[in-house]
Amino acid sequence: MRLICSLALLALVLSHAGASIGESRRTAVVQAVERVQPSVVSLHVRYRERIQHLYRYRGDPFWNLFSPFYQDRVSTGSGFVVDDEGYILTNSHVVGDPRQLQKITISLPEPDSRTFEARYVASDPNFDLAVLKVDDGNMPVAPLGTSGDILVGEWAIAIGNPFDLGPTVSIGVVSALDRDFSEPQGDYYYRDMIQTDAAINLGNSGGPLVNADGEVIGINSFIYTGGEYASGSIGIGFAIPIDTATSFLEEIRQYGQVRRSWTGILAVQDITPPLAEYLRLDSTDGVLVVRVANDSPAELAGLEKGDVIVAVNDEKIRSTDEAIGVLRGLRVGEVAALGVVRHNEHYNLDLTLEERPYRTRR
Secondary structure (H helix, E strand, C coil), X not given: CHHHXXXXXXXXXXXXXXXXXXXXXXXXXXXXXXXXXXXXXXXXXXXXXEECCCCXXXXXXXXXXXXXXXXXXXXXXXXXXXXXXXXXXXXXXXXXXXXXXXXXXXXXXXXXXXXXXXXXXXXXXXXXXXXXXXXXXXXXXXXXXXXXXXXXXXXXXXXXXXXHCCCEEEEEEEEEXXXXXXXXECCECCCCEEEECCCCCCCCCCCXXXXXXXXXEEEEEEECCCCCCCCCCCCCEEEEEHHHHHHHHHHHHHHXXXXXXXXXXXXXXXXCHHHHHXXXXXXXXXXXXXXXXXXXXXXXXXCCCCCEEEEXXXXXXXXXXXXXXXXXXXXXXXXXXXXXXXCCEEXXXXXXXXXXXXXXXX
C-alpha cells in the first residue's frame, strides 16, 4: 500500500514538474513573437533595371539597335500589416524606385502561408518609409506600440526575412535611443533612430522591432558593419521609431500621398575657418544661408541671406548635411525654431513648413 501511495505521489510531482517546465518555456519573448509574427510578411519586389553595355563603340549602328537594354531583377525584404484595410509598412529602399516596379509579392508565415500581390501606394525617401496595400486580404494585424516610452536595456525582438530564408526571429536589447546620423546612409538621412543589438541582416529591412509586450516599436532599417565593404550583423542595428512611421501612414490616409515639405531655403554652405574669421564667428559650427526664395516660409520667418543657422529646434547644427537632415525630418505644418546669428547678434526665428509648390519663385 505504501509503495502504491509513493508511486502515485511521485507521478503527481513529476506531472507538476513537467507542467512547470512547459510553462517556463513560454516566456514573454515567446508570447510576443506569437502575437506579432503572423502579421509579418516576406516581400519579393520585381523591378526592371537598365543595363549598361560594358563594350560599346560610339556611332556603331549595331549597338544602337539593342540600346537601351533592361533586365528584370528581384529583391527581398520584410514588412508588416498595420490595419484591417490591408496596409503594409516597409522601407522605401526595399521597394526601390516606383517607376521601375513590375510586381510586389508578399507571403505570410506558416501556418497561414498565403501569398498576395501587393500594390504600391506611396513612399517617403526623407524617412526611408513606404506603404503597400493588399485589397481584400483579411490578414493578421500587428499590434502597434509607441516609441515615446522605450527603455534602454529592455528586450528588443527583430522579426523578418533575412537572406530570404523565411520568417526569422532574433533577440537583443534596446542599446540606445535618438541616434542621429549627420551624413546620409546611402540615399537616406536617418535621425532619432533606435539602436539594438538584435541580429539584423539583409532582408530584415522593413520588418518590425518588437518589445516584450508584443508591440511594434520600430522598423528595422539598416546596420553598421564596421567597414565600407563588410556585410552582416555585428550587433549594431537601427530601427525607425514607430511613431515616425505612423505619422507617415496618417499622411497617406489623409492626403493619399506624402506632401513634400518646403522651407524656402534654397542654398546653404559650411562655415570654413576663413569664413568664420570673416564673419567674426566664435567657431565653424552652423551653416551660412546663401539663398532664400521670395515669399517663402523662410522669408516670412525673417531669415535672410548671410544669416548663420546654428540650431534647429534646440539641436545644434554643425554642417550642411546636419541642417538638411534635420529640416527634411519635419513635415508640412510643423515649426522649425531656428537659432540664427546675424552680425554677431543672436535671433530666434519660427519657420512654419509649407507644402512644396510646383514652381519656386526666386
